[in-house]
Amino acid sequence: MSENVTAQEGVLRELRVLIASGQLEPGQQVVQDSLAASLGVSRVPLREALKVLEGEGQVTYHPHRGYFVADLSVEDLVEVYRIRSLLEDEAIRVGVPLLTDEDIEYLDDILNDVEAAAKSQDVSAVTAANRRFHFALFEASNMPRLVRLIKNQWDATDAYRGVYFAAPANLAHMNQEHRTMVAALKARDVEKSIALQAAHRENSVSVVSQVIKKP
Amino acid sequence: MSENVTAQEGVLRELRVLIASGQLEPGQQVVQDSLAASLGVSRVPLREALKVLEGEGQVTYHPHRGYFVADLSVEDLVEVYRIRSLLEDEAIRVGVPLLTDEDIEYLDDILNDVEAAAKSQDVSAVTAANRRFHFALFEASNMPRLVRLIKNQWDATDAYRGVYFAAPANLAHMNQEHRTMVAALKARDVEKSIALQAAHRENSVSVVSQVIKKP
DNA sequence: CATATGAAGATTGTATCCAATCTTGTTGGG
DNA sequence: CCCAACAAGATTGGATACAATCTTCATATG
Incomplete structure (x- = not known):
């Protein structure tokens, strides 16, 4: 440890x-x-x-x-995700062409962890492994400052997450998208990778904004 | 005060x-x-x-x-400016359509300050007023988190700046670009505004990278 | 001669103490 | 009844003191 x-x-x-x-x-x-x-x-x-x-x-x-x-308003949330889009798109755009075959193997390994955690209903393990997956991808950009900023944006909404992964249907859908994304990475298909990452964010936004609106 | x-x-x-x-x-x-x-x-x-x-x-x-x-390498510098591009382009894209006529008047006022400071050879006053100008524009986006990130990127290279403004030729050129930018803003020409802002950054990059390479 | 050892000094890391400020509740006047 | 003034308590802000760690340099050892 x-x-x-x-x-x-x-x-x-x-x-x-x-x-x-x-x-x-x-x-x-x-x-x-x-x-x-x-x-x-x-x-x-x-x-x-x-x-x-x-x-x-x-x-x-x-x-x-x-x-x-911090107590995010829905406007804050929208802003955070808009910033995430900018930063993540760039990280992917730069990173995907630089991915080595070993990198992609490693990403596959992480996805196995995600699915294993999903199978055993361990929400916090899913959260952690999911995060590892996405950041392994972002880090391929070799832009540490950019990655740090993305991390900050993720953290900013962490308090509101965790709900998404609790529903088995969401988990299944996520796993499927992950696998599709790795396929796109193997093909070095930057635009498709970005699109899939964006889909992920959309899911997050909708779930988190539900949580925020409640009170 | x-x-x-x-x-x-x-x-x-x-x-x-x-x-x-x-x-x-x-x-x-x-x-x-x-x-x-x-x-x-x-x-x-x-x-x-x-x-x-x-x-x-x-x-x-x-x-x-x-x-x-912090002791930036040239790679760090390039990364900072790349991040600035992402963030500033977005701020301008969002902000320019929202500018009121009063906002633009205010920007004009700041430019007068910049030029006055330039005329009296006060480098630190130029730096400050120039910053006020650009951030007044960024803040039009109504995205405080985004503006804060941009601010951080500017700060990150502050230690290396100040050289640019010392040369009168640079100052004259900058003033001209500023005025051109305000004209673009008046016309709500987003793309031209972004292009002019990008030109500014290019100047910064070349000057600052000179300073960094020295040792 | 190169390298390991170790002690002294410098510097950072944390706990504790007190001062400054804010919050809350009470009281008095209108 | 409402609101201003004020005091008591709670909480934060900052200074000091000491412990933990690192750096440096001298010395010993192979």
């Missing part, structure tokens, strides 16, 4: 989980004292981790009032 | 200046103790400001070794 070199690194990881899992609810204030205590650290590394999350848009910050878990 | 609500806010602003002006040189380690002392604060707000800059790619961080002023 990846060990933590610093406390703040571990805190950051735990915070991401707390936010993505909804244990820290959107809109809720992050009370530093109690949260730091519950994580077993002091407020200093917690605050530094929160600054990172602020930069990613996962939390908002108001001086002298503190940090609040 | 904009007063600082918190110290870290002021520290952040000062750090940006130190980096953009080259007083903190690329590659150089940021020694927290001495820098905090010279800024008149303790290390805590300084560290939080550095975390923000890390998120923007202005400094890099190595656990237990500290922060270092």
